[in-house]
Amino acid sequence: MSVDNVVETYRFYAPLYDRLFGAVLEPGRRALTDAVSALRPTSILEVGVGTGLTLERYPASASVVGIDISKEMLQIARERAEGLQGRSIHLVPMNAEAMDFPDGSFDCVAIPYVLSVTPNPERLVAEIRRVCRKDGTILILNHFSGSRFWWFLESAVRPLSNRIGFRSDFCYDEQILKYDWTILSVRKANLFGLSRLVTIRNT
Numbered sequence: 623m624s625v626d627n628v629v630e631t632y633r634f635y636a637p638l639y640d641r642l643f644g645a646v647l648e649p650g651r652r653a654l655t656d657a658v659s660a661l662r663p664t665s666i667l668e669v670g671v672g673t674g675l676t677l678e679r680y681p682a683s684a685s686v687v688g689i690d691i692s693k694e695m696l697q698i699a700r701e702r703a704e705g706l707q708g709r710s711i712h713l714v715p716m717n718a719e720a721m722d723f724p725d726g727s728f729d730c731v732a733i734p735y736v737l738s739v740t741p742n743p744e745r746l747v748a749e750i751r752r753v754c755r756k757d758g759t760i761l762i763l764n765h766f767s768g769s770r771f772w773w774f775l776e777s778a779v780r781p782l783s784n785r786i787g788f789r790s791d792f793c794y795d796e797q798i799l800k801y802d803w804t805i806l807s808v809r810k811a812n813l814f815g816l817s818r819l820v821t822i823r824n825t
Contacts, residue, residue: 624741625717629691632672636694639673647735648675650811653819654734654763655679661759663729669718669750670736674699678706687728689716719745726755731824734763735817738792747801751824760803760822763811766794794818 635642658666659681666680671688672695680686686709690696693715703711716722719742731754733746740746754760798805804823811817 632692633694650763650817651676653811665728667728667731669733671699674702677703685710688713691717721749721753723753725752727753730759732761737764754824758824760824762820765817766792
């Protein structure tokens with residue numbers, strides 16, 4: 623999976639994304655934004671803000687920055703953000719594997735449905751840890767392989783990862799447990815535990 627592949631895939635998805643993935647993945651987004659709100663952060667970075675489906679549920683008092691590599695997705699997010707008057711929301715086209723923010727810029731970093739989409743997950747993790755302040759909170763919402771219920775679907779779409787824009791074969795142990803951060807909680811999200819919401823202290 624390459625950056626160009628991701629850009630092209632989400633250029634195609636942009637006008638369809640809300641209909642394809644809006645309602646079906648909404649329980650996970652709600653769990654994520656509820657967890658963020660409970661933290662009461664002053665600054666939030668959302669990596670892979672997409673069409674902005676989470677924006678209205680973040681604390682109104684927080685400064686929110688959303689980045690995405692897809693300009694087409696961001697344009698829809700901007701239209702959505704325009705309806706949220708009085709909020710501090712900044713949407714920026716950016717590759718999350720090489721962010722322009724200084725170290726420790728954000729209290730909280732949210733990564734919904736992105737870790738298995740990025741070409742280099744290790745590079746993304748290094749960047750989110752860098753821009754999140756020390757002892758800040760990182761929330762990763764993602765599908766991880768290994769569920770008996772989803773095994774057949776994961777196997778079926780595995781060869782199509784470049785076309786569909788995400789990896790179905792994505793191991794929790796390899797992508798989460800190997801890092802020297804502090805995992806605070808893990809909870810299932812979405813239909814039949816399709817996704818997991820992982821809350822992490824950036825130690």
